[in-house]
Amino acid sequence: MNSMTDTVAATPLRNDAAAKMTAREVSVFYGAKKAVDSVSIDISQDNVTAFIGPSGCGKSTFLRTLNRMNDTIANARVEGQIVLDGEDIYAPAMDVVQLRARVGMVFQKPNPFPKSIYENVAYGPRIHGLADGRAQMDEIVERSLKRAGLWEEVKDRLQDSGTALSGGQQQRLCIARAIAVDPEVILMDEPCSALDPIATARIEELIHELRGRYAIVIVTHNMQQAARVSQRTAFFHLGSLVEYGETSEIFTNPRVERTKDYITGRYG
Amino acid sequence: MRRRIRRRYAAERRFRLLGLGAILLSAAFLAFLLVTMVSNGLGGFRQTEIRVDIDFAANTLSAASAGGEIEAAVAAAAEAQYGPGGARALSDTAWLRVERAIEDDPSILARKKALWLPAASAIDGAAKGDGDGEAEALVTRLEQDDAIRTGFNTDFLTGADATDPAAVGIWGAFKGSLLTMLVTLAIAFPVGVLSAVYLEEYAPRNRWTDMIEVSINNLAAVPSIIFGLLGLAVFLNTFHLPRSAPLVGGLTLALMTMPVIVIAGRNAIKSVPPSIRDAALGIGASKVQVVFHHVLPLALPGILTGTIIGMARALGETAPLLMIGMRAFIATPPDGITSPASVLPVQIFLWSDEVSRGFVEKTSAAIIVLLAFLLAMNGLAIFLRNKFERRW
Ligand SMILES: Nc1ncnc2c1ncn2[C@@H]1O[C@H](COP(=O)(O)OP(=O)(O)O)[C@@H](O)[C@H]1O
Ligand SMILES: [Mg+2]
Numbered sequence: 001m002n003s004m005t006d007t008v009a010a011t012p013l014r015n016d017a018a019a020k021m022t023a024r025e026v027s028v029f030y031g032a033k034k035a036v037d038s039v040s041i042d043i044s045q046d047n048v049t050a051f052i053g054p055s056g057c058g059k060s061t062f063l064r065t066l067n068r069m070n071d072t073i074a075n076a077r078v079e080g081q082i083v084l085d086g087e088d089i090y091a092p093a094m095d096v097v098q099l100r101a102r103v104g105m106v107f108q109k110p111n112p113f114p115k116s117i118y119e120n121v122a123y124g125p126r127i128h129g130l131a132d133g134r135a136q137m138d139e140i141v142e143r144s145l146k147r148a149g150l151w152e153e154v155k156d157r158l159q160d161s162g163t164a165l166s167g168g169q170q171q172r173l174c175i176a177r178a179i180a181v182d183p184e185v186i187l188m189d190e191p192c193s194a195l196d197p198i199a200t201a202r203i204e205e206l207i208h209e210l211r212g213r214y215a216i217v218i219v220t221h222n223m224q225q226a227a228r229v230s231q232r233t234a235f236f237h238l239g240s241l242v243e244y245g246e247t248s249e250i251f252t253n254p255r256v257e258r259t260k261d262y263i264t265g266r267y268g
Numbered sequence: 269m270r271r272r273i274r275r276r277y278a279a280e281r282r283f284r285l286l287g288l289g290a291i292l293l294s295a296a297f298l299a300f301l302l303v304t305m306v307s308n309g310l311g312g313f314r315q316t317e318i319r320v321d322i323d324f325a326a327n328t329l330s331a332a333s334a335g336g337e338i339e340a341a342v343a344a345a346a347e348a349q350y351g352p353g354g355a356r357a358l359s360d361t362a363w364l365r366v367e368r369a370i371e372d373d374p375s376i377l378a379r380k381k382a383l384w385l386p387a388a389s390a391i392d393g394a395a396k397g398d399g400d401g402e403a404e405a406l407v408t409r410l411e412q413d414d415a416i417r418t419g420f421n422t423d424f425l426t427g428a429d430a431t432d433p434a435a436v437g438i439w440g441a442f443k444g445s446l447l448t449m450l451v452t453l454a455i456a457f458p459v460g461v462l463s464a465v466y467l468e469e470y471a472p473r474n475r476w477t478d479m480i481e482v483s484i485n486n487l488a489a490v491p492s493i494i495f496g497l498l499g500l501a502v503f504l505n506t507f508h509l510p511r512s513a514p515l516v517g518g519l520t521l522a523l524m525t526m527p528v529i530v531i532a533g534r535n536a537i538k539s540v541p542p543s544i545r546d547a548a549l550g551i552g553a554s555k556v557q558v559v560f561h562h563v564l565p566l567a568l569p570g571i572l573t574g575t576i577i578g579m580a581r582a583l584g585e586t587a588p589l590l591m592i593g594m595r596a597f598i599a600t601p602p603d604g605i606t607s608p609a610s611v612l613p614v615q616i617f618l619w620s621d622e623v624s625r626g627f628v629e630k631t632s633a634a635i636i637v638l639l640a641f642l643l644a645m646n647g648l649a650i651f652l653r654n655k656f657e658r659r660w
Contacts, residue, residue: 072549074473101552111543113562123561124551174547181551 020045020185020215021066021103026080028061028070035061037239038080043185048211050226050247051219053236054262059219060108062236063187066217067103068096084185101128104178106188110170112162112177117154120162120173121145124181140180147213148176149206168199175206179214186210188218192225204229223263227251235259305635312633315421315434316395317384318357318410320346322366324377331374338370339363342385350410357406359386361435384417389434389626391416398625424633428601429610429618433626436619438637440601444514444594444609445583445641451518451605452525452582457575459522460529461564464571467530468537469559488527495524496588504592511593512608520588525578532574536567569653576649580642586613612638 019042028036036058043049043066051059061070068089070076082089089099101124112120121141122131131137141158145151150172154165162173171191178186188207192200207216207229220226226233227247234244235258243250243259254260322345329341342363343355350357362385369376369383387395394403395418410416427437463484471477499520503509509516540563548558564571589595594614602609610618612634619631 067550069546069549072545097552097554099552100550105546105550107543107546107550109543111541111547113544113547114566123548123553127551127553127557127561177547177551 019043020085022083023062023065024081024083026062026065026078026082028058028065029077029079030061030073031075035239036065039236039241041234041241041244043215043217044232045215046212047231048207048216048218048229049232049234050230051217051234051236052221052223052226052262053242055221057236058239059236060189063189063217063219064105066185066187067100067105069100069105071096101181102183103185103187104181104183106171106174106178106186106191108190109194110167110174112165112170112173114161114163116159117145117162117165117173118158121176121180124177128181130181144176144180145173147179147210148172149202149209150176166199168195168202171195171199171203172206175203175210179210183214185215185217188216190219190221193221200225223251235262237262305632305639308629309632309634309636311396311629312631312636313421313424314396314418315423316387316392316416316418318346318387318391319382319415319417320358320362320385321349321380321382323380325379329370329377331370331377335363335367338367342366350406350415353406357388357391357410359388359434360432361430362386386423386434387416389432389624392434393625396629424630428599429597429615430599431597433619433622433624433630436627436630438612438615438634440598441610441612441615441634442637442641443601444517444598445611445613445638447514447602447605447609448517448521448589448611449579449583451515452521453575453579455519455522456525456529456578460526460575460578461533461571463526463530464533464537465559465564468534469555469563484527484530488531490524491587492524492585493587493591495520496591498523499588499592510606510608512596512598512610513606514602514609514611515605516592517589517594517609517611518605520592521582521585524585524588525575525582528578528581529571529575532577533567533571536570536574537563539570540566565656569657572652572656573649576645580645583642583645584613584638586617589614590617612641 021043023039023041023043025038025040026036027034027038039062051063053059061076064070065078065082066089070078078090084099084103087094089103113123115123118141121144122137125131125137125140131140142151142155145154150169153169154160154173162170165173171194175186175191192203195203204225207218210216218226218229230247232245233247233250235242235250235254235256237258243254243256245255250259251263254263320342322342327341327344329338333341342358346354346358348354365385366383369381386392390399390403391407393399394407395416399407407416423435424437426439427435428440430436467477467480471480499516503516503519504511509519544562544566545558548562553561589611594609594611595618596608596610597618598608598610616631616634616638619627619634
């Protein structure tokens, strides 16, 4: 044992002044099995937060608590408190549908609707009544596709199927779809794991561009990616949050032994 | 090594031959069925007619004459023209044709007019090469006079059941089947699809839903006659709905078709990828929106296929309809879903039970109509499936 501790480190960024979301002692159970163990974390408004950790350590599970996607899993149960802009998102008065419009999600496998590119983006604004008339909808679709960096590639074939695009384009379409409802937070669960390196680079670039406008949380098993795209990194292991801090700190000077072992590739 | 490869090739060849044999066998059965039906049944679509010269000026008929009078006058004219037995060469309902002719053109009442009237079934059979000596002699005599012809039987396509095989029509039973199917579809489709949606998307997984699932699976396997008894007990004896009506037939068949639609619907809904649901939920679609905007449209081809299979089975169903009184003799096509009606399979059953020879070809002709109906329904299913399966 060297001087490093092996406890869940004090989370120095807990009271980040610009915290968009705060989680306090959040645990998630699948039936009797505890998948996430008492995690407390602040999600910054202006920074990209990366969740890293070995497979099965509960990153996705915790991410999905942030927009209550775990509600759709029959035997999942969440304990603790998660606050978005001062509102407890698990409070009975919270409308889950509204919450998910405010906290959007991009999934591991690109999952465009089997509809036209236009429809994919327009669907969210339509069900939330964000556009008055066709012209305004066209505007939203164009703006969202531009922000997702897809506009130039698809502007001449908006009526083509979204599922006919390449994997990387599909994932950017999914990002455009999430952006279209004007969310405050975007959660991304390993958005590049099904993509080739060029498409991955394109998405990473996009994350840089979106930073600041949206609070972004990205789960990744790729440490280089976390280092490239994020300013904050949280290391999860066996359901617990082991260490959380500035990305540069975590990668150059981890304070917990387990973090160091993981980052140096001792296990994963 | 070489031997193993050879053995593998031999096994593959054997398997291909077996598969081919199975296909050929079923094709042969199908061809046999079709050939028998068509060769027996085509005659049913043709009808022998005999020319009778009626001198309306000489008899006492008027536009107001009763049926009996016309019948007697027609019989007299036939006897005068073709000797004793001439009246029996005509179908019992031949006078109806005369009545219609008078209605269409009352001016013929002042002249002598040659009318083509349907022949009795014995003559009809003889003209088509299947009759006894006496009838065949008459047919030969008529042929010499150019007084007999065989043409397309429009009455068969527009009429209803009758006691005389020469006068029967299929339209009554066809319309009855159509109305019954409409009732079945109107009940079974929405209820079946909604049950499937509820069970797949909403119902919690517990002992109750397990039990419901088992019951539905069992229901789909219950013999159809049991549904007939259920329909008899519930719709006729408890609710006192009209007997022999397409409404009751449709309700009874709906009970039978519903489980099929529920099972097909659940499978179709289950096969919609969960990632689509996640995608919609992830941008804030409500559960109902997820189901109606995404899941159901994607599941629709499967649901439609299941529905058509269920409906096709219902269309051919006979036993439960016998139980609720649809075996009555109904000589007029139904006006609506509450008037007494027959349906195609029951009509086939009733005609096949008749002793008169004339019914044999009518039975086969009715089977051809039923098969055509089934083929049309399956064609529609394939069309709808391809239309909705265009998954971009
Ligand atoms: N729907 C589920 N039902 C039961 N257990 C689950 C479910 N989803 C995930 N788990 C379990 O929870 C743990 C954490 O999973 P997950 O959050 O997907 O990990 P990660 O995303 O870090 O790889 C794993 O042990 C996994 O087996
Ligand atoms: Mg994961």
